[in-house]
Amino acid sequence: MTGEVLQLHGVGVRRDGAALLRNIDWTVNESERWVIIGPNGAGKTTLLQVAATTLHPSEGTVSVLGERLGKTDVFDLRPRIGFTSAAVAEKVPANEKVIDLVLTGSYAIIGRWKEEYDSTDLTRAVELLDALGCASLIRRRFSTLSEGERKRVLIARALMPDPELLLLDEPAAGLDLGGRENLLARLSRLADDPMAPSMVLVTHHVEEVPEGFTHALLIRRGSVIAMGKVDEVFTSRHLTKCFGLPLTVERQDGRWYARATR
Numbered sequence: 001m002t003g004e005v006l007q008l009h010g011v012g013v014r015r016d017g018a019a020l021l022r023n024i025d026w027t028v029n030e031s032e033r034w035v036i037i038g039p040n041g042a043g044k045t046t047l048l049q050v051a052a053t054t055l056h057p058s059e060g061t062v063s064v065l066g067e068r069l070g071k072t073d074v075f076d077l078r079p080r081i082g083f084t085s086a087a088v089a090e091k092v093p094a095n096e097k098v099i100d101l102v103l104t105g106s107y108a109i110i111g112r113w114k115e116e117y118d119s120t121d122l123t124r125a126v127e128l129l130d131a132l133g134c135a136s137l138i139r140r141r142f143s144t145l146s147e148g149e150r151k152r153v154l155i156a157r158a159l160m161p162d163p164e165l166l167l168l169d170e171p172a173a174g175l176d177l178g179g180r181e182n183l184l185a186r187l188s189r190l191a192d193d194p195m196a197p198s199m200v201l202v203t204h205h206v207e208e209v210p211e212g213f214t215h216a217l218l219i220r221r222g223s224v225i226a227m228g229k230v231d232e233v234f235t236s237r238h239l240t241k242c243f244g245l246p247l248t249v250e251r252q253d254g255r256w257y258a259r260a261t262r
């Protein structure tokens with residue numbers, strides 16, 4: 001694989017006559033940590049689904065981890081990609097145990113069946129759960145966890161196959177302040193780890209961007225408003241254009257804050 005983890009050229013997605021994404025050109029290089037930010041309905045999840053190979057674009061070309069979509073078997077590619085989203089959480093069977101949910105991440109499948117896992121797999125799953133502060137949840141059923149616990153377990157699962165690309169769709173959505181800060185601290189540690197995969201995180205809020213994230217893509221109505229290094233993209237002018245109202249953005253101690261301009 002070259003240094004490019006993701007490469008989109010002229011990507012468009014149309015559904016039922018609506019343009020969800022328009023002419024997207026975007027490259028993610030190895031070791032970059034990207035955030036995709038934009039208002040409701042902007043196309044963030046659609047763009048992440050294209051990167052996760054779960055949605056094929058209507059036009060343009062997509063390469064993921066050096067493999068061109070349409071010319072490769074996505075079932076071979078998917079275990080190389082860690083992906084968390086509300087859609088993944090919804091598919092988890094009601095009785096699935098936390099440890100099994102993380103183990104099945106090795107094969108990018110949901111629902112423990114008859115696959116064999118060895119002690120190395122089990123050790124890795126336990127270590128990942130421990131690193132995400134979920135060691136005490138190993139024997140619990142996923143359906144009994146709080147929202148914050150679920151988010152952290154799903155990230156452990158996404159990391160299970162030692163992915164080369166980690167895609168996180170709104171990992172902090174629905175968390176209380178403590179849960180959000182706890183998660184952001186863990187994601188920040190991951191972002192700083194040179195052994196961690198390239199990452200793309202979707203959010204609505206600049207306050208939910210973990211320290212250590214290097215690049216940002218701003219999207220509105222399916223089109224890119226700005227993209228590049230996070231310090232160059234997170235300006236009041238760009239955020240104002242992206243969200244369609246006057247915004248002031250500032251950075252304090254490595255974190256970003258935005259509010260309506262008074």
Ligand SMILES: Nc1ncnc2c1ncn2[C@@H]1O[C@H](COP(=O)(O)OP(=O)(O)OP(=O)(O)O)[C@@H](O)[C@H]1O
Nearest residue numbers: 015016018020038039040041042043044045046047
């Ligand atoms: N099958 C479809 N037909 C028409 N429009 C669709 C279809 N699927 C999704 N959309 C629309 O595409 C747009 C982009 O959706 P997407 O979920 O990617 O946005 P988002 O930026 O992730 O939004 P949010 O922040 O609200 O989760 C939305 O306006 C959605 O209603």
